[in-house]
Amino acid sequence: MPIYIADLEERARDILPRSAWMFLKNGAYPEMTLRDNRDAFQRYKLRPRCLRRDVTARDLTATVLGRQVSLPFGIAPTGINKLIHPDGEIATAKAAETMGALYILSTSASIPMEDVATSSPNGMKWFQLYVMAAQDATEALIHRAENAGYRALVVTVDTPILGRREIELRQQFFLPDDIRMCHFEKPDASGERNLNTSVAAFNQGLTWQDLKWMKKVTKLPLILKGIMTAEDAQLAAESGIAAIIVSNHGARQLDGVPATIDVLPEIVRAVDGRCEIYFDGGITHGSDIFKALALGAQMVFVGKGILYGLACGGQQGVEKALSILRDELSNTMALMGCSSIKHIEKDMVIHQSLLPKL
Numbered sequence: 001m002p003i004y005i006a007d008l009e010e011r012a013r014d015i016l017p018r019s020a021w022m023f024l025k026n027g028a029y030p031e032m033t034l035r036d037n038r039d040a041f042q043r044y045k046l047r048p049r050c051l052r053r054d055v056t057a058r059d060l061t062a063t064v065l066g067r068q069v070s071l072p073f074g075i076a077p078t079g080i081n082k083l084i085h086p087d088g089e090i091a092t093a094k095a096a097e098t099m100g101a102l103y104i105l106s107t108s109a110s111i112p113m114e115d116v117a118t119s120s121p122n123g124m125k126w127f128q129l130y131v132m133a134a135q136d137a138t139e140a141l142i143h144r145a146e147n148a149g150y151r152a153l154v155v156t157v158d159t160p161i162l163g164r165r166e167i168e169l170r171q172q173f174f175l176p177d178d179i180r181m182c183h184f185e186k187p188d189a190s191g192e193r194n195l196n197t198s199v200a201a202f203n204q205g206l207t208w209q210d211l212k213w214m215k216k217v218t219k220l221p222l223i224l225k226g227i228m229t230a231e232d233a234q235l236a237a238e239s240g241i242a243a244i245i246v247s248n249h250g251a252r253q254l255d256g257v258p259a260t261i262d263v264l265p266e267i268v269r270a271v272d273g274r275c276e277i278y279f280d281g282g283i284t285h286g287s288d289i290f291k292a293l294a295l296g297a298q299m300v301f302v303g304k305g306i307l308y309g310l311a312c313g314g315q316q317g318v319e320k321a322l323s324i325l326r327d328e329l330s331n332t333m334a335l336m337g338c339s340s341i342k343h344i345e346k347d348m349v350i351h352q353s354l355l356p357k358l
Contacts, residue, residue, distance in 0.1 A: 002312070005284045005305045008321055012084075012311035020083050023173065024307055027251040028163035033259065034251035037282030040259030043352050044291050049337035058330045059340040064276065064299050065152060065221055065242060069124055070100025071326060072341050073289050075318075076250075076280045076301035077128035077154065077225075079108025082179045084307050087314045090119040092306065095318035097123030099326070104128050104154050104301065107141065108181045117148040126152040128225065130159065131203045131210060138203070141183060142218050153218065154245065155211070158226030160204040163253035208239060215240070223278070226253075228263055230270035237274035243298075244271070245278045250303050261292060268296030286328025293341065294349040 002008050013021055027034030062072035075096050082088035089111045096103035097120035105116055107130040127145035132138045221242035227233050228248055236244050246264050248257050260281030279297035289300045309321030338344055
């Protein structure tokens with residue numbers, strides 16, 4: 001019985017074909033940032049407060065964009081879930097609905113957004129949008145998301161091209177014949193099965209001006225995913241963006257950038273409450289979620305840990321991954337003296353460099 005995300009990871013490695021495992025695990029070569037995304041959490045130490053509150057019960061509900069969700073962490077957008085399990089994004093979405101977690105569906109999904117929405121009608125879902133070079137293709141995706149009931153658009157801004165990942169460098173990676181990225185419009189099926197061909201459809205000239213256009217064609221809140229500097233966070237806040245996700249794309253785009261947890265505090269200071277701030281990158285424990293919340297994130301997203309669960313058991317596996325993180329976070333909150341997410345404070349976490357020297 002798996003009791004940690006690491007247990008699900010180990011089991012997923014044994015279950016998945018090598019190509020699928022490499023696709024899931026790969027980061028931008030030589031993967032310095034991939035390692036640091038995880039290791040960086042160890043540099044932040046918890047400062048527990050005792051005897052302040054009754055922690056018999058813990059309230060994990062959170063509010064994002066004015067709506068309440070059962071958990072302060074949700075499921076990050078991850079593409080091609082059918083590569084990991086035959087039920088794909090439908091299993092992931094159903095698990096999120098069951099657990100009351102926010103789910104972001106990827107443009108690179110292997111199941112159409114309408115089918116995913118129908119499968120989990122009561123779950124809160126956002127749609128992650130890659131902006132296409134063809135403006136009409138982008139607008140069509142936006143209107144499909146609106147009509148299907150997605151409540152926000154998560155615009156990825158760090159992917160004008162793909163990062164240099166070993167699986168794409170050493171071999172021409174194609175999806176199996178029965179799996180495709182169904183939101184890409186291509187003249188032949190091979191384009192929907194090849195990552196490099198699909199990414200060629202992205203708008204490599206994406207600028208802040210395009211976001212102004214996007215705000216005119218939709219009433220959905222816009223969230224920018226891939227912000228890694230205080231300067232870009234300030235521009236986002238000034239442009240009226242509803243929220244940003246501090247993210248380095250799971251270390252899959254540009255190697256050598258900082259771990260996301262290391263840049264979160266400066267971005268929180270730069271934004272100064274002008275828009276909501278979310279976080280992803282390297283989450284493997286409930287205590288990681290606590291640290292990100294303490295450092296200023298209002299919502300945390302988990303990617304690979306969810307896919308490990310999906311590989312191990314479809315919907316039930318994803319529910320298991322969410323349950324593990326929920327229980328670990330609840331345990332951390334009790335031991336930190338918090339009975340509610342609202343009680344998590346920034347002085348409860350300290351960088352190890354600031355610890356008193358003996």
